[in-house]
Amino acid sequence: MVQPPQYCPTPRELDDLELLVNGALAPTVVFNEPGSPITLHLPDEVAAAAAAAGAVELVDPEGLPLAHVEVPGGTIEPLTHTQYGPFRRHYLTPAQTREQYAGRTFVAVVDALTQPQITALSAAGPVVLLPLVGHGTAALSPVALLRASIAAAARLPQADVVAVPLASHGEADVDHDLGLQVAGNYAGDDPLVGVTDDPSGDYPPEIAEIVAFDRPAPDEQGLVLFFTGLSGSGKSTLARALMDRLLEHGSRTVTSLDGDVVRRNLSAGLTFSKEDRETNIRRIGWVAAEISRHGGVAVCSPIAPFDATRQQVRAMVDEAGGAFFLIHVATPLEECERRDRKGLYAKARRGEIPEFTGISSPYEEPQDADVRVDTTGRTIEDALDDVLVALRDTGYLDLTGDTVVGAPESAR
Structure with missing residues (x-):
């Protein structure tokens, strides 16, 4: 008998499985029932082995077997259930x-409840709040929505909370029907x-604190500054200059994930x-x-030539x-080749370096860049200004001034 391959589903597929x-x-x-949005998409090599x-x-992200799924039928044989998590x-x-909870009124929620919404629900008698905490459905993170729902339940005369891992499938009508x-x-x-929309209502203090922690202001949010471009484009130099500016400003914790440094440590052997x-x-x-999860700033400067991988990041x-x-x-490539201090482009042109980006391997220019910088004929300080202005305009960082946090008044 051929051993079935293992596959760790996407977060949406894991919610669907549960x-x-x-x-x-x-x-x-x-x-994969015909016409159903509840689908399981296996990578080609896994699909071939499964067939x-x-x-x-x-399996779950830790490798714990959760279920056998018949291929191609889609029938599920549970092996265990998810046992851990907040x-x-x-x-x-x-x-x-x-x-x-027989006899209760059930209330589906996808966001923290405001005080007016809680007041309205208090007249509904005993209730069960059903926070929809599946991937992509709630306005808050799953844990924050559960915390906010539990806090709201404590303000109601008689209420309990049951978590529902209903994931979004990307279409409003489909998600609405699945939710019902x-x-x-x-x-x-x-x-x-449901609950009446009340965008103007205030949150009770304890819920407001949960929301504020889960939805920090842009200048407090974890941030990944991802530089991409051809070898020799100036991306690493710009990244270092921005890193220096961040450290001088002193307002955020910063980690550099430079391509060469990562190669020697995190990706040694590749x-x-x-x-x-x-x-x-x-x-x-x-x-x-993970750095952004904890509110830090990560500065990355790989070539990252393919759009699909950038989208994964x-x-x-x-x-x-x-x-x-x-x-x-x-x-432009011509300028990068002209600089070519390491002689890499010349080697690639001679066929000595296979799959070299821009020569024998493509570079897919991003269509979703927040800022586009050409360093041709410009100083690093001038090119960096383009990045700093874009960061200021989005509200993530304002490093456009000369003030250094913690500097003596005479130095400001």
């Missing part, structure tokens, strides 16, 4: 919820209501094949995202709650 197994998506009970084995084993005690199945279907399975025959180069970028992205940062600021150092 709802399929616990019955919240009934009548849908399998992946040969007739199944794939789904507020796991609030993750009940629909059957458990209906049994424990899933929340309806939790509520059963009991009333299911080759310069296309696959290993992209692995190197993803490693940089993962570390940068952007997604990692978004998932961590950070901001991704993309700087395209768009110095």
Whole structure:
């Protein structure tokens, strides 16, 4: 018998798996049912191995086997259930919820509740708040929405909280219909209501504190400054200059993830094949995202020639709650070759360096850069001003002045 391959699903697929197994998506009970948004997309090599084995084993990010999924049928055989994570005690199945909270009014929520919304719900009698904490659905992070919902429940006469890992599938109509279907399975025959939109209402103090922590102002948010461009474009020099300016300003913790430094440490042993180069970028992205998760600033300056990999890094940062600021150092190839202090372009032209970006391997210019800088004929200080102005205008950092934090008054 061929051993099924293992696959760690995306966050959306993991949420879908949990709802399929616990019955919240009934009548849908399998992946890839015709016309259903509940899909499982396997990478080509995994799909081929799964087809040969007739199944794939789904694992969590830590490698714990969660389920066998029949291929191509999509039928699921649960192996275990998710046991860890913040507020796991609030993750009940629909059957458990209906049994424990029969007769309640159920309220689906995707954002922290304001005081007027809480006041309105206090007239609804005993309620169960259903925070929809799946990937991409809530306005807050899953943990923050649960914290805010628990705080709101404490202000209601009789209320409990049941977490529902309903993920967004990227289409408003689809997400609306799925939300009604899933929340309806939790509520059963009991009333299911929403909350009245009240954008002007204030949060109670304890909820306001949760929201502020989860949605920091741009100048307090974790930030990844990602420089991309051809070899010799000036991206590493610009990144170092920006790093120096940040350290001089003294207002943020800063980490440099320079390509060569990372190669010697985080990515030692990788080759310069296309696959290993992209692995190197993803490693940089993962570390940068973790730095942003904790409110720091990460400065990265790899070539990063492919849009798909840059988008993966952007997604990692978004998932961590950070901001991704993309700087395209768009110095033309001709200028980069003219500089060529290491003689790399000359070697690539002679065929001595395979898959060299700009010569024998493409560079996909970003269409989503926050700022585009050409360093041709410019000083580094002049080119850096373009970046500083863009950062100031977005509200992330204002380093355009000469003031140094902590400097004596006479030096300001």
